[in-house]
Amino acid sequence: MSEQENFEQHLRKIAQAHEAPYEPNDWADMQNRLQKAGLTNTAQHSPLQSNIVRRTAILVALVFLIGIKIWHEPNSQNSQNSQKNQIVALHIQKTPLQFEKTNGKQRLATSKTTPAINTSTIRTVQNVATSTVALNKPDLPIAMTELTKVSNTQNDETATPLGFSTIEPFMLKEVSQLPALDTLNIMVAEIEQHRPKRESYQHIAFYASEALQSNIAFKIGSERMYSVFAVGYQFSGGGRLGIGYGFGKELRKTNRKSLNLEAMCYYIRENNASPQLNLLTQGKIQLHHKFTSNLSGFAGLSFNMLVSDYKGEDLVTSAGIPDWAVLRTSINNTNIKCWTGLNIGLSLRLR
């Protein structure tokens, strides 16, 4: 090879190896040119992706509706099952009856009678609530059905029902056809309402998801609200570690099945990358099925949003978790992706 060829080969080598530093302002100028040329789509979505967005929205709505239904049903059952009422004391209260004449008819003066019936007390000691219930004398069958209602406080109009209906002030109007009585004997019962003590919720869960293949989570709290501490790792794509915290709620439908709602936030650390903004926020809905008293399996959907400054070698945010993101956008060089994912695993009850 001649000296000239050697020289030119060297020039070719350094020319082809060189890369000019990136200037972000040049992209802003480029965007303007592309918009003028009609080459960029401000809607951000292809028709295919719009279709996926619509399907996802429908799916989310369906899951929401099913969740609301399951939420409603077990709660109404729970309120009945969890409160055990027990009569702890009975006594007779003599209530003087006063009658008044209206349009020539004799009617019971309710203002005189109802306060006596409504007199009640409530006290709460830890998980036990005691209230007074008013019952009518058994030998007055007409009034009975109406008087078996209960009042929790002295003022019915503003009372907060404690699992019962409040007394209606006009209830005794209908007893006007009863034989004239001076006094109505009313049986007053003290009822203890036993509310079951909330069980502690301590579970350890092992599960897989599309964002992080292997996960372990520790859940502690109560069924109504528990905290979730999670760690996940993905072995493919160069490795990815996620450390998350969140909270959840168990909605029990049957003895064997329950629905869990969880909200989580993960910090994702990409391997060989310096720490930077890379946050994965998840909303999860999981159906649990108990195999034994301590072991259950679960599967569910997750709704994910990844906000990230990380760019892999391919310049795709977070090395492409996942490939089917329904929304990808970039705001000031921060990438945002949203997608619907799956998670499946086993949950072990510790206590």
Add this chain to the structure above:
Amino acid sequence: MGLTPQEQQMLKGCQNGQAHYQQILYQYFYGKMMAVCLRYARDREEAKDILQDGYVKVFASLSNFKGDGSFEGWVRRIMVNTAINHYHRHKKYLLNTSIEDDLKEEYSLAQGFDDTEIIQKINYDDLLVLIRGLPPAYQTVFNLYVIEGYSHKEIGEMLQINEGTSKSNLAKARMKLQKNIHKLLEDNPQMPCV
């Protein structure tokens, strides 16, 4: 050569006109393509104009890319063609230095590319200075032949000149380049670390 999955994803997004993928593609090739444009331009502003025009062509004609060759090579060819169009559009405004007389002198100055140590230590900035020191016609032919590897026939078609003119321009470019190297050495005695 097939496309990598990332390139396929990027292309699909760009074909759908998604700004996110357009930005990724822009950033992905920015460094290399700007380096190409800098060699054909007189300064950075001109290089940026060529680059932006080239990218608009890339985005507009993505559907023409069949995927049977290197995508980077395809983008590079568009950039080079854009640079040549730019040259054609502006050549009447470019300074037309008379170098024929200089060359007579340069023949005597030419000592050949015989200093291996100096050659090996020329860096990209030196290369830019040397190439930009050439008249536009020589600069373009030198870039196309020496750096890009086009033949004289291809260069003739691209620049709408005959093959002989291309060869002649290259020879003159080489001689001018030698002169520029000597000038560079005289101005910077510390060379090769210019």
